[in-house]
Amino acid sequence: MTSKQVSIAVIGATGYTGVELVRLLQEHPQVKITHLTSESFAGKKFSECFPAFSGRVDTTLSPLDVDKMAKDLDLAFLCVPHQEAAKTVKLFLDKKVKVIDLSADFRLNDVKTYEAWYGPHPHPELLEKAIYGMPELQLSNLKNAELIANPGCYPTACLLAIAPLAHHKLIHLDSLIFDAKSGVSGAGRKLALGSHFCEVNENFKAYGIGKHRHTPEINQGIKKLTGQLPSITFTPHLVPMTRGILATVYAQLKSSSTHQDLLKIYQDYYQKASFVRLRPEGNFPETREVRNSNFCDIGFHLDTQNQRLTVVSAIDNLIKGASGQAIQNMNLMFGLEETCGLLQTSPIP
Numbered sequence: 001m002t003s004k005q006v007s008i009a010v011i012g013a014t015g016y017t018g019v020e021l022v023r024l025l026q027e028h029p030q031v032k033i034t035h036l037t038s039e040s041f042a043g044k045k046f047s048e049c050f051p052a053f054s055g056r057v058d059t060t061l062s063p064l065d066v067d068k069m070a071k072d073l074d075l076a077f078l079c080v081p082h083q084e085a086a087k088t089v090k091l092f093l094d095k096k097v098k099v100i101d102l103s104a105d106f107r108l109n110d111v112k113t114y115e116a117w118y119g120p121h122p123h124p125e126l127l128e129k130a131i132y133g134m135p136e137l138q139l140s141n142l143k144n145a146e147l148i149a150n151p152g153c154y155p156t157a158c159l160l161a162i163a164p165l166a167h168h169k170l171i172h173l174d175s176l177i178f179d180a181k182s183g184v185s186g187a188g189r190k191l192a193l194g195s196h197f198c199e200v201n202e203n204f205k206a207y208g209i210g211k212h213r214h215t216p217e218i219n220q221g222i223k224k225l226t227g228q229l230p231s232i233t234f235t236p237h238l239v240p241m242t243r244g245i246l247a248t249v250y251a252q253l254k255s256s257s258t259h260q261d262l263l264k265i266y267q268d269y270y271q272k273a274s275f276v277r278l279r280p281e282g283n284f285p286e287t288r289e290v291r292n293s294n295f296c297d298i299g300f301h302l303d304t305q306n307q308r309l310t311v312v313s314a315i316d317n318l319i320k321g322a323s324g325q326a327i328q329n330m331n332l333m334f335g336l337e338e339t340c341g342l343l344q345t346s347p348i349p
């Protein structure tokens with residue numbers, strides 16, 4: 001890609017991930033925001049809905065009209081619910097517009113697995129076109145992809161925590177426990193009883209135990225890294241904070257090791273990963289240390305007596321867990337610098 005600007009649309013621009021994309025993209029030097037869509041607020045300026053953007057993003061929100069939009073678009077970011085996303089992906093791909101889909105519709109390669117967790121897939125024939133967009137796992141070349149499936153927020157925190165060890169087959173795959181906690185923005189902006197202030201404030205609960213839809217995505221990621229389907233326990237929790245995910249991962253090592261050995265394995269694996277930061281021994285990340293950034297911070301403790309490992313990873317669910325990772329994927333898709341437009345947002349401590 002040369003100096004040409006990438007002309008983009010955000011579909012579902014009034015949701016949490018959509019707003020976050022707009023916030024980050026309006027400062028991206030190689031992006032032109034061409035269309036922002038909303039069904040509920042069509043006709044209003046984006047800045048009328050979100051006055052923080054007054055004078056910065058005054059684009060008028062329009063309803064989805066793929067025929068009209070496709071004429072001047074390179075890429076559409078889809079920030080709408082699953083199922084709805086798959087239908088829209090098809091419309092854009094038919095018009096030769098590339099897509100980064102933030103929903104779950106194209107993350108799982110196997111249609112049977114998708115349908116077991118999400119219901120009938122509107123366009124299973126497109127699954128083979130989709131590339132899973134977690135660049136740090138180095139599983140596929142994102143350049144020139146037509147359709148990128150942007151990973152889920154929990155799978156991002158969980159897989160990055162464990163990928164180097166899985167890749168080198170150093171852990172027992174039946175020993176993995178993912179204990180993860182998310183801020184409430186993970187549930188989206190739509191109204192739901194479980195996200196009401198009084199339901200969430202001063203409360204802390206596990207939810208979706210044994211049936212959270214990110215389970216097959218974590219399984220698939222580990223299988224891609226190891227060649228083997230793992231047997232995991234994944235328990236998400238809701239924390240009374242707006243944004244952030246902290247994942248605590250427990251794993252049994254296959255053979256004895258030291259903290260130094262493992263740190264070297266993490267350092268080598270993430271050598272080229274601009275957004276993964278490793279903590280020194282005895283130091284563990286907190287969500288506020290990555291808030292408002294595309295970083296995933298990782299620290300771990302090795303119980304040398306039992307060869308049991310505790311890995312802690314922290315991300316901002318709306319950035320590395322969604323919109324920031326989507327921009328990272330866009331950069332790679334269009335041959336731009338991977339970090340372009342993403343390093344200006346420092347964490348808010």
Ligand SMILES: NC(=O)c1ccc[n+]([C@@H]2O[C@H](COP(=O)([O-])OP(=O)(O)OC[C@H]3O[C@@H](n4cnc5c(N)ncnc54)[C@H](OP(=O)(O)O)[C@@H]3O)[C@@H](O)[C@H]2O)c1
Pocket residue numbers: 011012013014015016017018037038039040041078079080081082084085102103104151152153185186187188189190317318321322
């Ligand atoms: N929140 C997160 O942390 C996170 C992380 C990773 C991935 N995701 C995924 O990203 C997608 C967007 O999530 P979000 O948190 O931004 O959701 P959200 O805050 O609930 O926003 C969803 C957006 O989609 C539009 N929309 C809602 N229902 C629709 C429908 N039936 N058809 C078309 N448009 C509809 C809504 O706006 P209008 O009514 O104005 O059109 C809204 O702009 C979801 O698939 C979600 O699973 C979310």
